[in-house]
Amino acid sequence: MVFSVGDTYNQNFTVLDETYKGFIHLFKDNNPLHTDEQFAKMKGFADKVMHGNILNGFISYFIGECLPLKDVIIHSQQIQFKNPVYLEDELLFQAIVTGVYESVNVVEFQYEVKKKDLKVVAKGKFQIGLLL
Template sequence: MKYDEIKLGQIYEVKRKITAHMVETFAEITGDKNPVHLDEEYASKTIFKKRIAHGILSVGLISAVLGMEFPGPGTIYMKQDTKFLKPIYIDEEITIKITVKEKIEAKSRLLLTTQIFNENGDIAVDGEALVLFKN
């Protein structure tokens, strides 16, 4: 994809399934072994009632979409603002939605709305990213 092919208001959506393996691998890599992510018995006694994915894991999935799918290879992440609104559970299928909010032509930058919806269609993660895309 080329910068001039990207249109204001353009939307890109993709589904992903959050697996226990993803969460456990993320915990190993980062050292964030909070039992709410890894221990079903512990998580059952929390407000979530079962294990949840790390919030930053979900942001990592947004990063993967930006760098590999839309806008795609060559994308440089410059800024991400994120609000975590709902938990994302293990084995939940999520929808990642990227919307082009603004094009900054002079600097080949894009301001993107970055959202993740849970299986119920509720916004679980809401944010905005600024990326450099010179392709």
């Protein structure tokens, strides 16, 4: 088994303009919180808030491209949003293996996404299956 409980994996992400615009182009979520700076400021945010589900895209990339195996499939994924993310924010994704179930080739992780100031913007869990 490639994974052991306690193994940690880190990956940096930046919310680029092309990611933000690409998300809107693909999913048509033009809610003013995400697209209208003045609206977002009226609601108490520092700027337009990036769509929380952009983070799920980063998680998909992390699982599909950054783990030591490509033979993986996502079984489940949970996310809790803790703080807003803004355009060009640099994010650190940190995941730790919390469970390994060799009998069924399953690995569970907990993760946190932090800004450079270490403020947590999201946390959650995901479970992957190994296609061995």
